[in-house]
Amino acid sequence: MQRSPATAPTIARLIEAFHRLPGIGPKSAQRLAYHVLRAPRAEAEALSEALLEVKDSTRLCGICQNITDADPCAVCLDPQRSDSTICVVEEPLDVAAIERAGVHRGRYHVLHGAISPMDGVGPEDLKVRELLARLGDATVEEVILAMNPNLEGEATAGYLSRVISVMGVRITRIAHGLPVGADVEYADERTLRAAMTHRVEVDAQRGDD
Amino acid sequence: MPRIRPIRTEAIVLRQRPLGDADRICVLFSPNRGRIEAVAKGVRKPLSKLSGHVEPLSRGQFGLAHGRSLEVVTDAQTLDSWPALHEDVDRMTEALAMAELVDRSTDFDVASGALYQLLRHSLDELTTSSSPRSVRWWFVLRFLDQQGYRPELDSCVRCRNEVGPEGNGFSAVDGGVVCPTCHGSGVGQRLSSAVFRLLRYMRRSSCESTAQVRVDADASAELERHLRLSLEQALDGRLRSSGFAESLARAETIGRSAASSAAERVQEEQKHAAI
Ligand SMILES: [Zn+2]
Ligand SMILES: [Zn+2]
Numbered sequence: 432m433q434r435s436p437a438t439a440p441t442i443a444r445l446i447e448a449f450h451r452l453p454g455i456g457p458k459s460a461q462r463l464a465y466h467v468l469r470a471p472r473a474e475a476e477a478l479s480e481a482l483l484e485v486k487d488s489t490r491l492c493g494i495c496q497n498i499t500d501a502d503p504c505a506v507c508l509d510p511q512r513s514d515s516t517i518c519v520v521e522e523p524l525d526v527a528a529i530e531r532a533g534v535h536r537g538r539y540h541v542l543h544g545a546i547s548p549m550d551g552v553g554p555e556d557l558k559v560r561e562l563l564a565r566l567g568d569a570t571v572e573e574v575i576l577a578m579n580p581n582l583e584g585e586a587t588a589g590y591l592s593r594v595i596s597v598m599g600v601r602i603t604r605i606a607h608g609l610p611v612g613a614d615v616e617y618a619d620e621r622t623l624r625a626a627m628t629h630r631v632e633v634d635a636q637r638g639d640d
Numbered sequence: 641m642p643r644i645r646p647i648r649t650e651a652i653v654l655r656q657r658p659l660g661d662a663d664r665i666c667v668l669f670s671p672n673r674g675r676i677e678a679v680a681k682g683v684r685k686p687l688s689k690l691s692g693h694v695e696p697l698s699r700g701q702f703g704l705a706h707g708r709s710l711e712v713v714t715d716a717q718t719l720d721s722w723p724a725l726h727e728d729v730d731r732m733t734e735a736l737a738m739a740e741l742v743d744r745s746t747d748f749d750v751a752s753g754a755l756y757q758l759l760r761h762s763l764d765e766l767t768t769s770s771s772p773r774s775v776r777w778w779f780v781l782r783f784l785d786q787q788g789y790r791p792e793l794d795s796c797v798r799c800r801n802e803v804g805p806e807g808n809g810f811s812a813v814d815g816g817v818v819c820p821t822c823h824g825s826g827v828g829q830r831l832s833s834a835v836f837r838l839l840r841y842m843r844r845s846s847c848e849s850t851a852q853v854r855v856d857a858d859a860s861a862e863l864e865r866h867l868r869l870s871l872e873q874a875l876d877g878r879l880r881s882s883g884f885a886e887s888l889a890r891a892e893t894i895g896r897s898a899a900s901s902a903a904e905r906v907q908e909e910q911k912h913a914a915i
Contacts, residue, residue, distance in 0.1 A: 454661035548736050548884035549655045549696075549743075555887075563894070567902025582656075582696050582726065586884065589729025590891060597895035598902075610686045619692025620721040 442468065494565070496541045496558040498523045506530075506539060513537045515572040519562060519591065521545045521579060529577065537575075540565065545583035546590055554590055562591075566600050573601040580607040580625075646705040646714055649673060652759060653696050654739045658684065666694050666713065667743060668702060671756040675746045678704055678711040693718050697725045697735050699760065724767040731766055733888060734776040736881045738762055741783055744875050758782055762847065771851040773860070778847045780867050781839070789874040792816025793840050798827055805833045812869035834859045835866070 438446070442464055450460035467475055491497070492504035499505075506512065506526075516537030520526055526539050542557040565571060574595055578584030592602050608626030609618055618626070651668035654675075659665045662684045668676040683691040693700055693716035703714040725735045742759050746752055762779040769775045784790060795802050796819035797811060807820035809828030817836065818828040838859065842850050855863070872878065 546884065548881040549740060551880040551883055553883050553887050563898035567899045568906045585726050586729065586732060590888060593888065593891035594895040597892050598899040613687055617689040620718050621723055621726065622692050624723060
């Protein structure tokens with residue numbers, strides 16, 4: 432990043448630290464740094480404490496591998512949830528998204544990534560062993576693969592189905608098709624194919640109901 | 641900055657990597673310009689018009705403009721999405737191996753029409769072939785040829801004598817078959833007559849006929865070894881994507897051993913419950 436010699440080294444260091452964060456360009460990094468500089472000391476303290484606390488007191492849940500303050504995590508301990516299905520996702524944020532939608536009442540498993548053959552990222556780099564340890568004792572009846580519909584997601588889902596299929600557990604994959612708000616016109620061929628294959632019956636709308 | 645008119649080109653998407661939060665860098669392979677790295681902006685957002693059209697292992701028509709440092713994909717239209725290469729993990733593995741070879745061997749701004757046609761044809765064949773791995777074997781033989789590493793299959797690479805079908809060796813370092821006499825003095829690895837015949841058959845036959853040949857496990861392991869060593873000569877270095885092929889080959893064994901350790905766990909628990 433270009434830095435003007437007029438910037439004090441301490442501020443430059445903060446700008447650089449912000450710039451390393453995902454989605455923060457040089458301009459935003461500068462704005463954030465000067466905001467912190469002008470903010471009251473208490474605000475800066477709160478920020479630095481929050482940063483350190485997230486590093487010191489979070490860990491991975493020993494069961495589902497999601498990020499948590501308490502092990503096992505709240506989702507794994509919730510007696511209202513079903514043990515018979517595990518929804519496997521790539522990242523902790525995917526759990527948050529599915530929970531927000533409230534569409535899954537079973538458990539989760541976070542892989543912390545996806546297989547990326549071209550980058551040499553394999554199953555041993557993900558929490559696959561931990562997933563397999565949860566299967567096979569007849570408690571889990573179905574594994575729902577909720578990988579992203581891209582090459583890495585397909586590779587991961589393909590690998591997992593091959594491993595799990597010999598364990599006598601039902602495997603399903605979340606459907607993919609057109610996202611809400613999308614245009615059919617701009618959809619790619621594979622999305623359209625998937626949307627067409629997984630099409631659903633439309634309930635007849637009767638006027639006399 | 642001078643504004644350069646956007647260009648249009650046909651290309652196969654070899655691979656991608658994330659850039660920042662929303663973008664991806666696509667590695668494209670075009671017949672006229674070889675390898676192109678271009679930014680596809682916003683493709684990691686759900687409603688991007690580009691996203692499905694820049695997936696690796698697809699062929700399309702791309703509009704490219706010069707950005708500040710890298711080229712930028714302005715529009716993309718898929719010509720072949722090769723669904724089978726994405727939905728069937730065995731086909732995907734073979735396709736990725738071929739894409740990686742092309743990715744590692746081609747340069748920027750070099751016309752590569754012959755290699756482009758070879759890759760396109762092989763990916764087409766791979767979508768329907770009854771033997772996905774044989775498509776890759778067929779591809780690799782021709783790829784080596786185009787890279788200037790054509791394996792010699794007619795005469796001994798050491799003494800130049802013509803070779804028969806039996807007792808030969810294969811030396812990837814010397815680039816081909818070694819006669820029984822030279823092989824006897826320690827040159828090359830064993831080349832079985834089955835693999836020797838298969839190599840010669842693949843060289844003169846179509847991809848489709850190659851897929852019809854039945855190859856047993858020993859012969860396929862031997863062929864894989866010769867091809868891998870030859871590719872390492874041509875590209876110096878191991879293929880990254882071969883790691884995934886190996887993981888996939890072990891997948892069922894891993895599943896079975898996980899199932900049996902679960903069964904043991906259950907038995908242990910029942911024993912404890914009985915006491
Ligand atoms: Zn948990
Ligand atoms: Zn010889």
